[in-house]
Structure formats: C-alpha cells, structure tokens
Amino acid sequence: MDLIYLDYAASTPVSEESLHVFQQLSKECYGNASSLHDAGGKANEILAYSRQSLAAILGGEPDSIYFTSGGTESNILAIQSIINGLPPHKQHVITTSVEHPSVHHAVNALQRLGVKVTIIEPNQEGIITKEILKQALLPETGLVSIQHANSETGIIQPLAELATLLKERDILFHTDAVQTFGKMHVSIKELGVDALSISSHKVYAPKGAGAVYMGAHVPWKPIYQHTVQENGL
Template sequence: MIYLDNAATTPMSAAALDVYVKAATEYFANPSSLHEHGEKAKQLLETCRREISKLIHAKPSEIFFTSGGTEGNIRTLQSLYAANKHKGNHVITSVLEHPSVQTFFLALEKKGVDVSYLEVDSNGLIPLEQIERTLRPDTILASIQHVNSEIGVIQPINDIGNLLKKHGVLFHSDCVQSFGKLPIHVDQFPIDAISISSHKIYGPKGIGAVYLSRDTPWEPVDLLTTHEHGFRPGTVNTPGIAAFTTAASDAVKNQENSLNYIWELRNFFFEEMKEIQHLIKVEGSKNQQLPHIIGMGIKGFEGQYMLLTLDRFGICISTGSACQTGKQDPSIAMKALNKSAQEAKRFFRISIGLQTTKQEITTIADRIKNSVMGKGR
C-alpha cells in the first residue's frame, strides 16, 4: 500500500503507540477519582496539559482536551458566542471552512444571527480588505481557518487577527491542519482560541485540544459539567491524551526538518509529472501553501476516476475532505473557488506524510501518467 491521504488521517507513530499502551496499562484510573490511582492519572493528565501548552506558547490553564477537531471547533465557538452574544448580532466566517465550523454558523443563522461568509480569491486566500469591509459595530466573533484541508492554502491569521483585534472582535481559528507542521505561538498571534487535533500528526484518533485565552470570556455549553474545568462533559481519555502529547512533541521538535522533507517530495512529484504538466491545474497559493497537501485536477479526467484507478494499485488518495465523503455536491474548496461543475469533478487530493518515500512518489506519478497518456489507446 502507498498511503497518500494524510490530510484525512495519519498512521500512529511507534512512539505514540508505545505511550498509549503504557498509559492504558498503568494510568487507566479516572483522573477525577480521589484515590491514589486516580491522582496518578490526574498527574499524568496535567503533565500533558503543560506540555501541549508549551508547544503553542500558552498557559496550562488555557488548554482544554477534546475528542478532536470537530468537537473542538463547535464547542469553542458555542462557548465564545454564549458569553458574548449580548454585545452584538453579527459574526464572520469564510466559505472555505471545515463542515464543523459551517455547522455552527448555519445554526446561528436559524436563530436570527447575521452571518457574513467571506469569499476567497482565485488562490483560496481571503483578502484583508474584504474582512475590513465586512466588519460592523455589532460584529462579535470571527472564525477563519489557518490551513485548508483540501488545497493547503495558508491564511495570514496574524494579519487577520491584528485587524479583528483592532475592532474588538473575538477570533477563533481552526488549526487542525497546521498544528505540528507550522509554528503556532499564541503569545504572539492576536488570537483568542484555536482548535487542534491528534490524528493529523501521527497520534491517536478521538483526541484533540482547544486553546482558549484566559483573557477571553467563555461560558460552558453544558450545565453541571465538571470535566476540563467545565468545558466539556465526559471522562477524559488519559491514554489518548498521553499519546497525543508524545506525537505533538515529536512533530514540533522536528517541524523544520519535516517541512523541508515534505517540500522536497512535493517538488519531486511535479518534476516527475512534467510530461503532462500542461494538463494539470494545481489549486491554492504558490506563496502561502502547506506542502503536505496537493489539490489538483487533470483535464479530461474526473477525480473519482483517478481515485479508483490508483486504488486498484494500492495507492490511497482522496477527492476532498474526508468529512464530506458520500455527498454528491462539489467539495467545499471547489465551491469556494467558484469552479464549474466539470472543473469540480476533476479535483482530487494527494496528501504527503513523513512516511512517504521518493520511490512512492515516483510510483504514483507513473501511475497517473500512464492513466492519462494511455487514454483512448
């Protein structure tokens, strides 16, 4: 198998798996229990909280563990909105957001809240001047992702945050695709909250975290909740959190070398595709791009055909966000970029991982070229 769907999920690293087994064996007690083993599990939980906070330059009290990116996005936005809805009736997001974020804002619209959906340019970037035009005196909250999961475009969240802060607007960013791959320093970013996830960086599924600035007001969504300081209900997954922390620490420690390696593989892929480059359309920005994600289309071929063709040879790619699988509509990114129905059908995504080799890149490039150049023979 050649696995090139790492934006959907990554395999667990050996280090994360080892820690998971050890924690599940030795720290299985409920951290909320008052006995000795409960206290032992609690100490491990708080050690992980401190470690995650260091990785993004936050305070331990600003980190809340969740079940992953989707819950992190929705629960954070609900908590921020609940505490600040008295200040105004206008919120902002973009047309490029993850379905979990879109779900929250659609629910607000049904309650009569004014929601502005920012458009993107041909590269998938949100122009700052558009944000400035959209802001109103009653704007209270904005959520704009850091990196898009389908085309890998990097939004300038530092500039966006500065603009929103100047107008007193709370700012949340979905950093699920960027955490562990790009530097995130919340003490330098003008940002109130971010969501991150474990299984995008070689940790276990079902675990994530949220950063909520201690200077930002928020309210619990569920009454009588005591876990995670009232942020979410349910017994915490201590082994998963320990494994997540291990994976996150490794990702941040090796961030620069990993980024250089992925760029090398990405550039090598396009070198290998030279023969058919005139047929290829790569989506996203050349200058503000996460190299791990290659969102592209090939003239004359549907993305679904390419996925099924490569799958026959044990090569795993996708036709967009895994969260949209099974829907007949074009991907979120393709709709946001105003692609025609034909262009949207061509789209497929290759997402490179740290386990990917040059030989695997050569293999997938050859398979794609054979499919394209062999058409009609």
C-alpha cells in the first residue's frame, strides 16, 4: 500500500526546484564564505543574495537575517541572545504554555541562570489576549516570546495587538513563526515583532536550515563568546 503523507505541519518533502538549486550550489559554490579567494567570494555573494531575498519576503533588512540550522536553534539563539544583551534590571521573560519545546528549553536554561520566567496560559479559545499578557508584565520584563501559530491547533495569535502593548513599555517581542512562514503573509512590521524565527523544512526546502530575524535595534549579545560566523550570532 502506498503511504499517504498528511503530516505537512511537521515537515514537508523537498521540492524539485529547491533540490535542483541545492544540488547546483553544492557543486558550483562550495567555498567558505569567509575565505578571501574567488570561491569564498562567490559563496559570500550567494549568502548576501539569500539574505536580501529573505528580508524582502519578511519586509525587513538583509543585515538583520542570521542563518541557523533550523527552527529549534533559531528560537534558542534568539531568546537567549536577547536576554544576554539586556541590562540587569530587564531580566524577566514571558512566554506561553503552548510554545514549541525549544522555547521552553531556552527559557528553562535562562531560569537556571537566575532569569525570572513567567509562563502564561491562553484563554478557552487558545488565544493570548492583551489582558492576559498585561497581567503578567512586570517593571523588569525585558522580553516576551509568543508563537505566531500553533503547530497542533493552527491557532494564530494576535501578535500585532500584543505588540502595541509591549512597545508602550519598551519590551522586546520575539515570535516563533516556523509554522506560518511561507504559508501566509508574515511581515516584521505588520506583526510588530523585534525578532522572528523560521525554518526551511516546513516550506519544501532541505532540512537543516533556518533563520533568525533580529531587528537592528535589538541589543543582543552572543551566547557563544568570540564567535564570528553569522556576524557573531
């Protein structure tokens, strides 16, 4: 019996177009993008083009795109790097009970380091409302991370509404947009977020790739000291 695959929310097959591009670049553009020779320069041009293309889709700036190994790493790097860059009096992070496990891993690790963490619950419809979020805010809140859409229920959170509340208080806003990117319109400006995570294998691309968008105004610091790849992230 042929397998009928319906689990596209978990992962998609690689499209013919994506596979073709991946194969061609693997053969023709194999240099280290940090190297000074021609092969490295060619690879760097491809990376720059990729940043520009992705930034255009998200309505953001190319320099704010940082490539990663996937959604899990994107979430962890975004959350921990942002908290790492915030001052001591802004060491409180809020997230929800319905996030991807990688977000919970990220905040649990921060909690062990002394960062205050609050986990909020959605209402009966699965929505994080402005009122629910407002009740959890503290003077020391520095970051809020709320997914754009849930991978199991498909519920889309009203990020733009929540963003207005956070901007009034100068609180940074991260979203895990892994489930919505490529399936619906995802705009940094329209959502009102400061940082955003995406993954390749949800949108017919090869596994093992993803990205973080970090707004130029976000004062992040790397969790790995002295790194140089992806501008230090």
